[in-house]
Amino acid sequence: MAWLASPPPTANMDASIAPDASGVLATPAPRPARHNGTHPASGRPMIEVRNLRKEYVMGAEHVIALDRINLGIARGQICCIYGESGSGKSTLLNQLAGMERPTRGGVRIGGIVVSRLDERELAEFRQKHIGFVFQSYNLLPGLNAVENVAMPLMFRGVPREEREARARAMLRRVGLGKRLNHYPSQMSGGQQQRVGIARAFVTRPQVVFADEPTGNLDSKTKVDIMDMIRDFARENGQTIVLVTHDEHMAAYADRIVTLLDGRIVHDTEQDE
Ligand SMILES: Nc1ncnc2c1ncn2[C@@H]1O[C@H](COP(=O)(O)OP(=O)(O)O)[C@@H](O)[C@H]1O
Ligand SMILES: [Mg+2]
Numbered sequence: 001m002a003w004l005a006s007p008p009p010t011a012n013m014d015a016s017i018a019p020d021a022s023g024v025l026a027t028p029a030p031r032p033a034r035h036n037g038t039h040p041a042s043g044r045p046m047i048e049v050r051n052l053r054k055e056y057v058m059g060a061e062h063v064i065a066l067d068r069i070n071l072g073i074a075r076g077q078i079c080c081i082y083g084e085s086g087s088g089k090s091t092l093l094n095q096l097a098g099m100e101r102p103t104r105g106g107v108r109i110g111g112i113v114v115s116r117l118d119e120r121e122l123a124e125f126r127q128k129h130i131g132f133v134f135q136s137y138n139l140l141p142g143l144n145a146v147e148n149v150a151m152p153l154m155f156r157g158v159p160r161e162e163r164e165a166r167a168r169a170m171l172r173r174v175g176l177g178k179r180l181n182h183y184p185s186q187m188s189g190g191q192q193q194r195v196g197i198a199r200a201f202v203t204r205p206q207v208v209f210a211d212e213p214t215g216n217l218d219s220k221t222k223v224d225i226m227d228m229i230r231d232f233a234r235e236n237g238q239t240i241v242l243v244t245h246d247e248h249m250a251a252y253a254d255r256i257v258t259l260l261d262g263r264i265v266h267d268t269e270q271d272e
Contacts, residue, residue, distance in 0.1 A: 044111070045072030046207065046239045047096060052105035054091050054262075065091040066262045069105070073255075075206075078233055078240040080253035088262040089243040090211055096241060097130060097209050098122045109207060127155045131200035133210035133229070137192040139184040139199075145171055146180050149198045156203060170198035174228055190221035197225065201232045208233065211243045219248075226252045 052069040153163035174194040214222035258266035
């Protein structure tokens with residue numbers, strides 16, 4: 001547990017990430033080594049979860065949503081968090097991404113103790129290193145496809161012309177070259193999720209979290225969406241944490257971590 005005792009990162013995220021992480025958060029290699037559980041340069045997983053527990057207090061009742069979770073996810077791995085409804089999948093993703101604070105234990109991403117960052121540091125950390133894909137797409141309704149995809153680049157200070165050019169290129173890659181100026185309400189669920197994927201990957205984040213990304217889609221579209229997520233991830237050596245209760249989607253992962261009642265009950269790696 002030594003790493004939990006390390007001091008919290010400084011306000012300067014670049015300074016805190018670069019030396020500490022031994023290049024874990026640096027530009028990824030195109031085709032990472034798989035299945036070895038560690039990052040070759042640092043000898044440490046990209047994502048580390050130690051003795052994680054999350055309780056919710058609801059009046060007199062305590063819900064133990066997660067307990068004794070230990071997990072290391074290698075850089076470049078597509079890791080599926082699998083389990084039935086209520087097993088704790090979303091809670092785990094929320095702790096990994098720093099959306100909620102664990103009751104006990106901690107999460108490191110690329111050497112950074114996410115569970116210790118304050119709100120401002122977290123926002124900056126997410127903008128720089130994390131992408132999200134949501135079940136309900138979470139596009140901004142008042143922005144068209146290009147503007148939605150360009151949004152994370154705006155937060156990174158990329159000039160307007162460049163970010164819109166990159167957004168258009170991403171949208172073409174997800175097959176939406178003819179929907180660039182469409183608003184979310186003018187697109188199907190599958191098209192909206194393609195926009196969501198373009199938005200998650202446009203910044204080439206080190207880690208992409210996806211919570212039931214195909215949960216609202218028909219079976220043909222599900223396959224297209226999973227193919228896209230996998231292809232982008234492989235191209236950039238990105239680490240993907242995919243939450244699903246759908247065994248067909250889990251089959252896309254390198255590894256399936258199964259939750260039941262907030263505990264890990266299976267952890268298996270699989271071949272493509
Ligand atoms: N904010 C919350 N307050 C109270 N209980 C919660 C909260 N979020 C989740 N839970 C409970 O924690 C357990 C795990 O929920 P969740 O992580 O959403 O499961 P899953 O995503 O696998 O369906 C459930 O029993 C759920 O009711
Ligand atoms: Mg859930």
